[in-house]
Amino acid sequence: MTKKLIVIGAGMASGRALEHLLAEDPSWDVTLFNAEPRGNYDRIMLSPVLAGDKTYQDIVIHDDDWYAENKVTCRFGEKIVSIDRAAKTVTADNGEVLAYDKLLFGTGSNPFIIPLPGHDLEGVIAYRDLEDTERMMSLQEGQKAVVIGGGLLGLEAAAGMALRGVDVTVVHIMGHLMERQLDEAAGYLLRKALTDKGITVKCSANSKEIVGEDGKVKALMLDDGTELPCDLLVMAVGIRPNVGLAQESNLAVGRGIQVDDQMVTSDENILAVGECVEHDGQVFGLVAPLYDQAKIVAKTLQGEDATYVQKSLSTKLKVTGCDLFSAGDFADGEGREDIVFRDPARGVYRRLVIEENKIIGAVFYGDTSDSAWFFGLLKDGTDISDMRDTLIFGPAYQGGAAADPMAAVAALPDDAEICGCNGISKGTIVEAINNGATDLAAIRATTKASASCGTCTGLVEQVLGATLGDDFVIPAAQSVCGCTDLSHEDVRRLIKSQELKSQAAVWQELGWTTPNGCHVCRPAINYYLLADWPVEYQDDPQSRFVNERKHANIQKDGTFSVVPRMWGGITTPNELRAIADAADKYNVPTVKVTGGQRIDLLGVKGEDLPAIWYDLNQAGMVSGHAYSKGLRTVKTCVGSDHCRFGTQDSTGLGVKLEKLLWGSWTPHKVKLGVSGCPRNCAEATCKDVGIVCVDSGYEVSVAGAAGMDVKETELLAKVPTEEEAIEVTTAFIQIYRENAKYLDRGYKWVAKVGLDWVKEQVVDDLEQRKALVDRFELSQSIYRKDPWAEHAQPEKARTYAPMADLTLEAAE
Amino acid sequence: MSWLDIGSLSDIPERGARIVKTAVGCVAVFRTAEDEVFATTDRCPHKGGPLSEGIVHGKSVTCPLHNWVFSLETGEAQGADDGHIRTYPVSVQDGRILMDVSDLSKLSAA
Numbered sequence: 056m057t058k059k060l061i062v063i064g065a066g067m068a069s070g071r072a073l074e075h076l077l078a079e080d081p082s083w084d085v086t087l088f089n090a091e092p093r094g095n096y097d098r099i100m101l102s103p104v105l106a107g108d109k110t111y112q113d114i115v116i117h118d119d120d121w122y123a124e125n126k127v128t129c130r131f132g133e134k135i136v137s138i139d140r141a142a143k144t145v146t147a148d149n150g151e152v153l154a155y156d157k158l159l160f161g162t163g164s165n166p167f168i169i170p171l172p173g174h175d176l177e178g179v180i181a182y183r184d185l186e187d188t189e190r191m192m193s194l195q196e197g198q199k200a201v202v203i204g205g206g207l208l209g210l211e212a213a214a215g216m217a218l219r220g221v222d223v224t225v226v227h228i229m230g231h232l233m234e235r236q237l238d239e240a241a242g243y244l245l246r247k248a249l250t251d252k253g254i255t256v257k258c259s260a261n262s263k264e265i266v267g268e269d270g271k272v273k274a275l276m277l278d279d280g281t282e283l284p285c286d287l288l289v290m291a292v293g294i295r296p297n298v299g300l301a302q303e304s305n306l307a308v309g310r311g312i313q314v315d316d317q318m319v320t321s322d323e324n325i326l327a328v329g330e331c332v333e334h335d336g337q338v339f340g341l342v343a344p345l346y347d348q349a350k351i352v353a354k355t356l357q358g359e360d361a362t363y364v365q366k367s368l369s370t371k372l373k374v375t376g377c378d379l380f381s382a383g384d385f386a387d388g389e390g391r392e393d394i395v396f397r398d399p400a401r402g403v404y405r406r407l408v409i410e411e412n413k414i415i416g417a418v419f420y421g422d423t424s425d426s427a428w429f430f431g432l433l434k435d436g437t438d439i440s441d442m443r444d445t446l447i448f449g450p451a452y453q454g455g456a457a458a459d460p461m462a463a464v465a466a467l468p469d470d471a472e473i474c475g476c477n478g479i480s481k482g483t484i485v486e487a488i489n490n491g492a493t494d495l496a497a498i499r500a501t502t503k504a505s506a507s508c509g510t511c512t513g514l515v516e517q518v519l520g521a522t523l524g525d526d527f528v529i530p531a532a533q534s535v536c537g538c539t540d541l542s543h544e545d546v547r548r549l550i551k552s553q554e555l556k557s558q559a560a561v562w563q564e565l566g567w568t569t570p571n572g573c574h575v576c577r578p579a580i581n582y583y584l585l586a587d588w589p590v591e592y593q594d595d596p597q598s599r600f601v602n603e604r605k606h607a608n609i610q611k612d613g614t615f616s617v618v619p620r621m622w623g624g625i626t627t628p629n630e631l632r633a634i635a636d637a638a639d640k641y642n643v644p645t646v647k648v649t650g651g652q653r654i655d656l657l658g659v660k661g662e663d664l665p666a667i668w669y670d671l672n673q674a675g676m677v678s679g680h681a682y683s684k685g686l687r688t689v690k691t692c693v694g695s696d697h698c699r700f701g702t703q704d705s706t707g708l709g710v711k712l713e714k715l716l717w718g719s720w721t722p723h724k725v726k727l728g729v730s731g732c733p734r735n736c737a738e739a740t741c742k743d744v745g746i747v748c749v750d751s752g753y754e755v756s757v758a759g760a761a762g763m764d765v766k767e768t769e770l771l772a773k774v775p776t777e778e779e780a781i782e783v784t785t786a787f788i789q790i791y792r793e794n795a796k797y798l799d800r801g802y803k804w805v806a807k808v809g810l811d812w813v814k815e816q817v818v819d820d821l822e823q824r825k826a827l828v829d830r831f832e833l834s835q836s837i838y839r840k841d842p843w844a845e846h847a848q849p850e851k852a853r854t855y856a857p858m859a860d861l862t863l864e865a866a867e
Numbered sequence: 868m869s870w871l872d873i874g875s876l877s878d879i880p881e882r883g884a885r886i887v888k889t890a891v892g893c894v895a896v897f898r899t900a901e902d903e904v905f906a907t908t909d910r911c912p913h914k915g916g917p918l919s920e921g922i923v924h925g926k927s928v929t930c931p932l933h934n935w936v937f938s939l940e941t942g943e944a945q946g947a948d949d950g951h952i953r954t955y956p957v958s959v960q961d962g963r964i965l966m967d968v969s970d971l972s973k974l975s976a977a
Contacts, residue, residue, distance in 0.1 A: 571882065571924055574924060597881065601917075612915075661917075857885065857893070
């Protein structure tokens with residue numbers, strides 16, 4: 056007897072199920088309902104349609120002829136409104152009642168629309184079906200589109216529209232693109248490739264509101280106030296299984312319609328397949344598992360035994376020029392190890408996640424040619440212990456050579472600037488080498504590269520090495536740490552010349568061997584990035600030593616010390632009262648006067664920090680940064696205000712300098728002193744910068760020390776006015792910020808580059824001095840602020856407390 | 868095993884840590900860049916440094932006092948240093964962090 060099958064939804068999964076079923080038994084009487092006014096087409100290929108590579112006709116899977124041949128009754132553009140499970144009938148939206156023996160749900164999924172204000176405006180669409188695609192294709196060159204969502208679908212939409220000349224911005228809430236499939240390093244490379252295609256990418260961006268005009272979308276507003284004008288707004292933030300009808304019919308529904316291993320729902324005569332399904336807690340969005348399910352559906356309908364088993368999945372992005380692959384699990388779980396390979400020259404990144412000698416996850420970017428081989432190892436659970444050392448190089452490269460430590464420099468383009476002082480590019484150096492300059496001295500003589508401050512010496516040597524090969528032996532420069540072969544100087548130079556503006560960029564472009572550095576390199580890289588790119592780079596607290604993360608000095612017993620700023624060593628009775636009150640209130644065991652003319656509260660408990668800061672803030676005091684590699688104190692004497700020997704207002708100058716310089720981060724701590732006369736009561740001549748006032752003006756000297764080494768400052772310049780003294784001081788600190796190795800005090804750095812070079816830049820070259828002061832001021836526009844005030848805010852203060860207190864739990 | 872919800876994954880910064888106070892002392896709960904979560908004692912065996920304040924890199928933490936590095940998975944000191952920190956079972960489910968507190972209560976009862 057002919058059995059009646061009603062199918063709800065003509066998508067790819069139900070379509071495949073029908074193919075299998077009718078191939079085995081053409082006698083089924085099938086009625087196919089579809090809300091969209093068309094049959095089964097290949098939704099995956101909508102992106103190529105958008106990009107103009109294909110037309111709708113190309114992506115139709117089942118055309119009218121197929122349905123006719125297979126005697127499928129098509130009810131396209133019609134919905135099922137209700138199901139009577141007891142009577143085994145469905146009711147269509149025209150009121151017609153149809154009986155079934157078996158019912159198959161293929162209702163697919165609905166795009167998730169974020170309920171932002173304005174989400175219902177005209178011009179706000181999802182990316183799901185042909186209508187959406189056609190809408191995107193209707194945009195003219197030069198019109199603007201915003202895509203919310205930096206996942207697979209959102210990026211394909213963005214790339215397709217960009218190809219049509221549309222000005223596209225992608226807004227993504229997470230820190231990097233495709234965070235579910237990619238790690239940060241691969242996300243960085245992807246972002247770079249998309250930016251090269253002219254797409255603007257905004258990560259860590261929160262959408263706040265969709266702004267409209269006359270009922271039509273006009274712009275997307277972010278919560279930081281940025282307004283992104285657009286003619287079309289595409290939301291591609293995810294899909295939800297379409298379970299409405301199943302729910303109304305009282306089938307078991309979780310995130311999707313729950314099915315067993317035979318794809319049967321909680322009703323034995325009703326099956327489900329595809330994106331509407333939940334199997335073993337999982338829902339599905341990629342096509343491979345849907346096709347597996349379709350096979351099982353056909354078998355089950357035929358009364359044959361079959362069991363659906365979930366398999367490992369892999370993802371590829373269909374955007375030309377962005378070659379990426381991701382499979383398996385590359386996050387979560389203990390006992391896992393990483394193998395990372397980076398080739399900056401080719402923009403290649405490969406990462407394998409290994410557990411118990413098996414590959415369980417893989418992320419590739421730039422070269423996915425071997426991905427099938429790795430995916431095979433992953434799916435089969437092959438034991439890789441024998442090929443572990445060379446595994447990452449792929450099947451053709453077993454037993455290959457180790458990564459080349461000079462790869463990063465060899466990969467630089469000819470116009471990459473190597474010597475910043477003299478503006479010498481790699482090409483110029485290579486040319487000099489080819490003309491017979493075969494050692495460092497000859498390069499310096501012919502090109503001037505590395506002949507000024509000398510911090511690029513390591514890079515010049517690597518260019519020599521890369522050009523001359525074995526004929527040149529590179530003197531061993533000390534690398535930053537075990538994560539790289541490059542020295543601090545090399546890294547600083549490359550961050551500037553290659554415009555590396557994120558940690559991910561440094562790890563990738565400079566071929567780091569660890570996923571995110573270590574406790575040695577990460578604070579240094581964080582400093583270099585924020586010093587060189589103050590506007591573009593955001594300071595990362597998790598890459599800072601505890602003192603700079605918690606804005607207090609950790610003591611040997613785990614308590615902290617708190618030192619409020621006293622500008623130029625000047626305080627008031629009110630400030631002293633507030634300090635005394637705070638010491639009482641928080642049971643501070645030790646109160647000490649410091650060598651930098653301020654007061655240290657020692658022994659404060661970590662969880663009390665935000666509260667004590669709040670109290671001190673209320674009295675007008677801010678952080679003294681006594682914990683930072685940054686501007687510490689400006690020590691002064693009373694100067695001409697009170698002292699009979701004082702020649703200038705040394706206290707006033709000290710206060711001005713401290714108010715100008717505070718909050719700035721530097722390679723190591725920076726201490727200043729200003730003395731009102733050569734008797735030098737402020738001990739200015741053993742500071743990083745010491746100013747001694749004389750009758751005729753100000754002697755600015757630098758590079759002193761009074762620690763492990765004791766060293767008198769050296770005269771940088773003698774200037775007639777206070778204004779000029781401030782300018783020279785600022786320029787010196789900025790050039791130190793821009794060039795010194797992390798954790799080199801000023802005197803160590805000056806010894807390396809020579810005081811003469813510093814004088815040329817800061818004293819003689821007025822244009823350069825002004826540029827340094829301007830760059831310092833730009834950086835200060837971001838960093839001249841009180842971190843205590845920020846951390847005393849409730850949401851930050853919370854992080855100073857334990858996340859849970861189980862001692863209370865036990866007591867209850 | 869006795870699993871207790873101690874907070875949300877988002878309570879801990881990526882590559883960072885928070886502490887949980889227990890009857891047997893503070894436990895440091897770490898979150899790596901890959902959103903893996905580990906729990907260990909908060910005390911460095913060297914001079915008692917608070918490990919939760921250290922820099923988290925890969926699956927390791929560096930003690931803020933004297934730069935001892937510990938594997939968060941095994942609790943073993945890395946490199947030349949010789950030492951071990953106690954680790955506690957934790958897992959993440961739907962963004963919530965669950966910690967096995969059976970050991971902690973046993974010790975506190977004793």
